[in-house]
Amino acid sequence: MKTTSCTLRLNNAPRCDARTKHNNGLPCRSPAVRGKRRCRIHGGAKGSGAPKGNTNAIKHGCTTSEIKTFKKAVKTALCKADQLQKELG
Numbered sequence: 817m818k819t820t821s822c823t824l825r826l827n828n829a830p831r832c833d834a835r836t837k838h839n840n841g842l843p844c845r846s847p848a849v850r851g852k853r854r855c856r857i858h859g860g861a862k863g864s865g866a867p868k869g870n871t872n873a874i875k876h877g878c879t880t881s882e883i884k885t886f887k888k889a890v891k892t893a894l895c896k897a898d899q900l901q902k903e904l905g
């Protein structure tokens with residue numbers, strides 16, 4: 817089979833890792849849209865997805881970016897406290 821540069825670029829493109837029913841739950845494996853993790857069918861198309869800061873789907877707020885940042889800061893502080901406690905004995 818003859819391979820062109822276009823074919824090579826498509827073969828080396830990052831793959832969509834969306835789980836699909838038609839593939840028995842395995843990843844889709846279609847080429848992902850440039851700059852995105854999904855193919856054009858699974859959410860990589862232009863204009864798809866929620867805008868930044870969209871709060872339509874918030875139910876309890878435990879997974880917002882502010883909470884994630886706060887949890888990370890607390891975890892880092894606890895690690896530093898553990899290290900300091902080990903150093904002091």
Ligand SMILES: [Zn+2]
Pocket residue numbers: 832833834844845846854855856857858
């Ligand atoms: Zn896909």
